[in-house]
Amino acid sequence: MSDLSQRAQAMSESVTMAVTAKAAQLRAAGKAVIGFGAGEPDFATPDHIVAAAEAACRDPKAHHYGPAAGMPALRASVAATVPAMNAEPTQVVVTNGAKQAVYQACSVLLDPGDEALIPAPYWVTYPEAVKLAGATPVAVPHGPDLKVTPATLEEYRTDKTKMLIFASPSNPTGVVYEAEEIAAIGRWAAEHGVWVLSDEIYEHLTYGGVEAVSMAAAAPEVLDYYVHVNGVSKTYAMTGWRVGWLIAPPAVAKAASSLQSHLSSNVANVSQMAALAALEGGLETAHVMREAFDRRRLRMVSMLRSTAGVQLVEPQGAFYAFPDVTELMEKKGISSSLDLATLLLDEIEVAAVPGDAFGAPGFLRFSFALSDENLEEGLTRLQEWAG
Ligand SMILES: Cc1ncc(COP(=O)(O)O)c(C=O)c1O
Structure with a gap:
């Protein structure tokens, strides 16, 4: 019998670990592995943001504990990012990345x-955050466009359904829902008193x-009945700074803040000052990065679509393509996309993430957050291998 808690035992091991570990092993052995696994921009954080962090490092005010829910100035700036919520700064909780916001929202809203x-394909953390709260994740299957509809959600709703976790643009598919589609899903949730956690971390990375x-x-x-989740990681190439947030009705924000006060306290002040500079500094640098992603996206779409046995719904957001590789x-x-990913590593030294990890067997995820040259080389190897 394991001494680990039931919660710990219920956590799934990452399906991607085998592939990631193998890619690292091959690289260490000097192989020219091309990695399509990146879940983060391959750009440095813009200079003006780094400069704000440097200044914060030298300010003794940043050297001490701060309010658990974040600096007032940052909370105010975050509140203004979603005008439709008309939220007070006190409804914002600044977290260690959007990941912690998802965890805390689940923990304060869900009971055993x-x-x-959770519409599939989904970001791997959602089901784990639900399970850590003692609740049950229910994957909802997608249509051929990789989206879900209110009709499918309704099929999976029971009298125990408390929450929908929704993300557009989506990781892993790059799919972006249209306004009417989102409105219909929101109406369905409101009609049935289902909380919506909307993860909009890729909001500014959309194309075409x-x-x-x-x-x-x-x-x-x-x-x-709404929790909004976002952060600076993807828009401003700040994954390592660990700043995200949730915006929620006052009672939920207060509970999430209390939880955080016992769990981790405030996010590092220097990172918060950097995040404030990011939000106040506009989207110019994000748009430059987006241009590079868009160029690579178009090349990836064209190369994957001309690869034998591969079908692709065009990604319109984030930085992932998620082709169906069943053929x-x-x-x-x-028989599995995990085996396919392993074979691709062994035979052509190309690392992609198997769809099994995202609740979508038969798919692979290719990130386009890598150099144009590597993208070209890796997908050429795949095309030749596919025949
Ligand atoms: C959909 C989605 N939400 C949230 C996150 C987490 O971002 P953060 O770095 O802010 O924790 C990721 C990171 O990959 C993501 O893909």
Whole structure:
């Protein structure tokens, strides 16, 4: 019998670990592995943000504990990012990345016995955060466009359904829902008293004229039962600074803040000052990064679509393509995308993330947050291998 708690035992081991560990092993042995696994921008944090952090380092005020829920100036700036919520700064909790915001929202809203609907394919952390709260994650299958509809959500709703975890743009698919689609999902949630946790971390990374619409703006009827999650990681190339946040109705924000006060206290002040500079500094640098991502996205879409046995819904946001590789698997006599990912590493030294990790067997995730040259080289190897 394990001494680990039931909660710890219920946590799934990452399906991607085997592939990631193997890629690292091959690299250490001097192999030219091309990694399509990155979940973060391959750019440095913009200079003006780093300069604000440098100044904060020298300010003794930043050397001490601060309010658990974040610096007042940052909370005010964050509150203003979602005009449709009309939120007070006290409704904002600044967290160690959006990841901790997801965890805390689940912990203060879900009880054992509750169910949380999670449209598949989903970001790997959602089901784990639900399970850590003692509740049950329920994956909702996608249509051919990799989206879910109110009709499918309704099929999976029970009297135990307390929450829907929604993300647009999506990791791993890059899919961006249209305003009417989000409005319909929000109306469905409001009608049934289901809380919506909307993770909008890729909000500013959209392409080809597509705009990400916030759940708060598209479906104002959800606002009494709504937790908004976002952060600086992806928009400002700040994954290592660990700043995210949630914005929620006052009682939820207060509970999340209390939880954080016992769990981790305030996010590092220097990082908070950097995040404030990011939000106040506008989106110019994000748009420069977005141009590079868009160029790579178009190349990736065209190369994957001309790869034998691969079907792709065009990603319009984030920095991932999520092709259906079932035909390729059949052709090669492989039964799982994990096996396919392992074979790609062994035979052509290309690392992609198997869809099993995201609740979508038969798919692979390719990040386009890598150099143009590596993208070209890696996908050429894949094309030749696929035949
Ligand atoms: C959909 C989604 N939400 C949240 C996060 C976490 O971001 P953070 O670095 O702010 O914790 C990620 C990171 O990969 C993500 O893909």
